[in-house]
Amino acid sequence: MLFRSEGGFFVAVFTPDAQETAARAREKGVFVVPMDGALRVALCATPASDIPRLVQVLAVAVRGEGRG
Numbered sequence: 001m002l003f004r005s006e007g008g009f010f011v012a013v014f015t016p017d018a019q020e021t022a023a024r025a026r027e028k029g030v031f032v033v034p035m036d037g038a039l040r041v042a043l044c045a046t047p048a049s050d051i052p053r054l055v056q057v058l059a060v061a062v063r064g065e066g067r068g
Contacts, residue, residue, distance in 0.1 A: 008044040015039060015062045024061035030054060 015021040018034035025032055033040040046054055
């Protein structure tokens with residue numbers, strides 16, 4: 001079943017350094033919006049089949065891995 005969304009569906013992933021975390025995610029092809037203390041993630045624009053990869057990339061990026 002597909003649910004129609006008028007305004008989108010976003011979640012926040014909390015991180016102490018949103019700019020650096022977003023840069024690490026971007027290097028892996030995951031694009032998020034850095035905010036003060038969090039990343040804004042557009043689940044509304046993410047196919048269900050890509051969610052496991054999205055979670056894995058964000059987990060690595062939040063831990064500070066994958067750069068340098």
